[in-house]
Amino acid sequence: MFRFLSIVFLAGTLLEIASIIWVGSKLGVLPTLLLLIAGGVVGVSLFRSAGANAVAVLRSSIQDQRIIESLAGTTMVRVLAGVLFMVPGFLSDVAGLLLLVLPMHRWIGVKTPVRNGETSGFPRHHQEFGQVIEGEAVEITSEMTFHPANDQKS
Numbered sequence: 306m307f308r309f310l311s312i313v314f315l316a317g318t319l320l321e322i323a324s325i326i327w328v329g330s331k332l333g334v335l336p337t338l339l340l341l342i343a344g345g346v347v348g349v350s351l352f353r354s355a356g357a358n359a360v361a362v363l364r365s366s367i368q369d370q371r372i373i374e375s376l377a378g379t380t381m382v383r384v385l386a387g388v389l390f391m392v393p394g395f396l397s398d399v400a401g402l403l404l405l406v407l408p409m410h411r412w413i414g415v416k417t418p419v420r421n422g423e424t425s426g427f428p429r430h431h432q433e434f435g436q437v438i439e440g441e442a443v444e445i446t447s448e449m450t451f452h453p454a455n456d457q458k459s
Contacts, residue, residue, distance in 0.1 A: 324395040
């Protein structure tokens with residue numbers, strides 16, 4: 306198994322190097338370097354936005370498990386696409402770009418939520434997904450103590 310993975314990794318590395326050389330011979334050194342840097346910037350931005358989406362999902366009041374699973378699937382696809390864009394080379398960039406296309410999501414099996422024309426994965430109003438209970442939280446430190454006698458006076 307490890308031998309197979311090492312052969313696949315070596316072949317992928319050689320193909321990426323060959324793609325850089327081929328693009329470099331067609332466009333020149335400076336445009337090729339700019340494309341590689343642009344791919345890295347796109348990858349980092351996808352990776353960061355997927356992380357922000359994951360935090361927003363965890364903090365949201367969505368209660369429907371199917372929606373959470375579809376948002377998690379979409380986030381994982383974006384993370385993988387971001388990693389592929391960060392890998393230097395053009396074949397991995399094409400693979401990352403293909404992961405961002407919605408028909409590819411369906412082919413992979415990721416359910417992309419689409420509501421009211423939205424495809425971002427986040428609903429406009431949380432009230433669409435069930436009852437939301439507003440509340441406040443109070444942090445209790447060791448200095449604060451609870452006195453039932455004081456509470457009954459009010």
